Amino acid sequence: METQRRSFLKLMGVGGAFTLLPVGLARAATTPNPEDRAVYISASAGDHGDYYVSAFNASGKILFEQPLPGRGHDIGLRPDHADVAAVERRPGLYGLILDRHTGDVRAKLHCPEDRRFYGHAIYSNDGRYLYITENDFDHARGVVSVWDAKDGYRRVAEFDSFGTGPHELHLMPDGEHLVIANGGLHTHPDQDGRTPLNISSMQPNLSIIDRRTGKLVHQAALKHDWHKLSIRHLDVASNGTIAAGFQYQGDLTDQVPLVGIWHPGSDIRPIEAPDTVQYRMRQYCGSVRFDASGQVFGISCPRGGLVTFWDARTNDFLTHIAAPDGCGLAATDRAGEFVGTSGLGNGWRLDAIRRKRVELPDDSLKSQHWDNHLRRIIA
Amino acid sequence: MIFKPNWRSLLLSTTTAMAFGLASPGAHADIPDENYQAVLAHLLGTVMPPKLDEFHASTETLTQDFENFCSDPDAGGLEDAQTAFHAAMDIWQEIQPWRMGPLVANGRDQHIEYWPDKHGTAARQFRKLMFDKPAAYTDPEKLAGASAALQGFPALEEVLFADDHGDQMIAADEDGVFLCQYGTAIATNLGTLSAELQEEWPAFATAMENAGPDSMDYPTAKFAATDLYRALHEGLLIISTQKLARPLGENAEDARASRAESPLSKRSLRNIEHNLIGLFAIYDGKWGDIGEEGKGLAALIENSLLDRSFRLNWQTVGDSVAKLPPSVTEVLEQPDGYETLTDLKGQIEFLTTLVENDVGGNTQLGGGFNALDGD
Incomplete structure (x- = not known):
């Protein structure tokens, strides 16, 4: 593992001499950093069943807290615009469009009666359309709804997600296709909307659809032995490489991969960490994020209190950093660096290359339980 | 009941x-962090090491009893080997739930006991093994690189308790001789695995006991x-x-x-x-x-x-x-x-x-x- 990390450091142009520099000097050697203007935004919770969308700056200072009617999940960012979309986690009924600078509510989305939101939303590159994963629960069918931001967020279309239990979705680099993680789990609001009803027959997949027509372009699944690996979260690098994190619905002691790399048109390639790390991932990945270079991706494992880091070029495990109850991950503008948040109120700067974890200095961050996903915007 | x-x-x-x-x-x-530290020190530093010693000793006894049995096979020797198997399994079953660190490193817990075997891998591989009788499976070092299903307690259980394997070993026929050599190799391999646990545990326990903000594993x-x-x-x-x-x-x-x-x-x-x-x-x-x-x-x-x-x-x-x-x-x-x-x-x-x-x-x-x- 250490050899892999050393070769990786060499590839990234990070030698021992650099790592020996005092932190201050190392920072001074770099150009002025847009990180100073970075704002991180995430769903969060207080101590008393109170839920928010909250934003904090690079120091961890909370900038706003906008109350939500229920627990949020991920935040969709409208390109070149003040809007951000907070969609209630499954089985969600509401979506709020908020001002990213103040948290003020700009529009409300209502889920149709026979659908439930699943917490994730993504905008088209031109900012016009918002895509949301939903559950057509009476037909055990996943759908992606389309909302026109320029027409008061009117619901204008609905596409098949080509699977059950769609969760995270992303725009592909061409801006014309959506990749969807169909987790495979059927749930129904009459049975709490969260309890899986089909574990023995679940069939997760990754699907790519045309965002304008809804036509299926690519689809891949894991081998049948691994059909209980719910493919839930993903991120896409600028070269189109897709990294995915799984959540296993089978036995605690089963040895299964929890991470996959997908180049559309080929099979999903499962990758594993060394046993002592793989075991500590506790069969559960919570969030996936590529770094600024697109070469490294981080996968958080909140049940094990770890963030794992992987090399997307070689498909190798790189390293891991303990992060108790850590889940939210956002890439900074530096290669191999992420900001992570936890349900315990922590915020860290995590450096996958130098294997370092530094707590964000402002304590105001600690007033919240930070939810599964974190997004970074430049103010 | x-x-x-x-x-x-x-x-x-x-x-x-x-x-x-x-x-x-x-x-x-x-709860102050030092209270957790005291629990870690006690359980990982004081309690577990002697239990790993006990486990290793039980695998050495198992190996010895198996060798004794195979050198002059009879019913009494078989019973002794079976008794030693139970003794080693007893302490292993107490250690087994402490699934952390060296116990899970390199798939060690699965090498010691491959279970559950959902696809019947062990039975299928065992049948093939008895048909081919490859010499590599009578060499503990080579066995350590073989399928987990063929190198731990379930495989030894098959040798000692299944069908007429005991009679075959006592009769020292072709199958019996192979079973004896294979069983001895499994017991020896279990001794090696338990020795690795003894050796690796202290560093793991120390890392846990020294948890602190500078540790990337246990902050x-x-x-x-x-x-x-x-x-x-x-x-x-x-x-x-x-x-x-x-x-x-x-x-x-x-x-x-x-x-x-x-x-x-x-x-x-x-x-x-x-x-x-x-x-x-x-x-x-x-x-x-x-x-x-x-x-x-x-x-x-x-x-x-x-x-x-x-x-x-x-x-x-x-x-x-x-x-x-x-x-x-x-x-x-x-x-x-x-x-x-x-x-x-x-x-x-x-x-x-x-x-x-x-x-x-x-x-x-x-x-x-x-x-x-x-x-």
Whole structure:
């Protein structure tokens, strides 16, 4: 593992001499950093069943807290615009469009009666359309709804997600296709909307659809032995490489991969960490994020209190950093660096290359339980 | 099976009584990190190493007894080897639930005991092995690189307890000679694996005990102690969802003793009895003659009433298991055997609930906003 990390450091142009520099000097050697203007935004919770969308700056200072009617999940960012979309986690009924600078509510989305939101939303590159994963629960069918931001967020279309239990979705680099993680789990609001009803027959997949027509372009699944690996979260690098994190619905002691790399048109390639790390991932990945270079991706494992880091070029495990109850991950503008948040109120700067974890200095961050996903915007 | 009518009411009544004396975990102040550090030092530094020594010694005895048997095979020698197998399995089953660090490194726990074998891999590979009789499988070093299904306790169980293997070894026919050599290699390999555990454990224990903000593995002692809590919690889950649920199947008609752990050596429930001993040591801090009562996770629980109640509940379940025959086969052959096993599964599930609510809550180790309720 250490050899892999050393070769990786060499590839990234990070030698021992650099790592020996005092932190201050190392920072001074770099150009002025847009990180100073970075704002991180995430769903969060207080101590008393109170839920928010909250934003904090690079120091961890909370900038706003906008109350939500229920627990949020991920935040969709409208390109070149003040809007951000907070969609209630499954089985969600509401979506709020908020001002990213103040948290003020700009529009409300209502889920149709026979659908439930699943917490994730993504905008088209031109900012016009918002895509949301939903559950057509009476037909055990996943759908992606389309909302026109320029027409008061009117619901204008609905596409098949080509699977059950769609969760995270992303725009592909061409801006014309959506990749969807169909987790495979059927749930129904009459049975709490969260309890899986089909574990023995679940069939997760990754699907790519045309965002304008809804036509299926690519689809891949894991081998049948691994059909209980719910493919839930993903991120896409600028070269189109897709990294995915799984959540296993089978036995605690089963040895299964929890991470996959997908180049559309080929099979999903499962990758594993060394046993002592793989075991500590506790069969559960919570969030996936590529770094600024697109070469490294981080996968958080909140049940094990770890963030794992992987090399997307070689498909190798790189390293891991303990992060108790850590889940939210956002890439900074530096290669191999992420900001992570936890349900315990922590915020860290995590450096996958130098294997370092530094707590964000402002304590105001600690007033919240930070939810599964974190997004970074430049103010 | 005698416990059936009363366990539920007994367990429930003690827990109900507890409710009057307890405040919610949230009402307690944070437990200082040094309290967790003391628990880590005791369990990982004081309690576990002698148990790993005991495990290693048992595998050495097993190897010796197997070699003695094979040098001059007879029924008495076979019985000695079988007895040594049971002794080694007893201590392994106590250690098995401490799934962390060196126990899971390099797939070691699976190499020691490949179970559950959902696809019948071991049986299929064993049949091929007996047909080909490759010399590599009689060499402990080469065996260590072979399939996990062919190199640990289940493989040795097949050699010692299956069909007429004992008679073949005593007769020293072609199959018997190979079985003897293969069995000796497995026992030797188990000795190697247990020695690796002894060797690697101290560094792991030190890393856990030295948890701190500079550690990229364990930033606090509390975080490190979470691994102990999880071992306790998951150990119970594995008993109910695998060791009991697999033989029980969907219903009485679907029940199969062959799906239990260690069915050939007829010790599936004896395994659970020993699992419970190892698991309770995590809570209590005393494991047989080793350690000290109250210095495990129990040291983090201020409420003595809750502590007493938990111990009583655990004792009730332990007594229930002790009254059962060691074999699932034997229990399922009884008229009310299926209900008996189902009942035991219910007791283990109830203990799991107590661990989640009482131990997890009061030690402050069972929480986690994202860990418990992510998406």
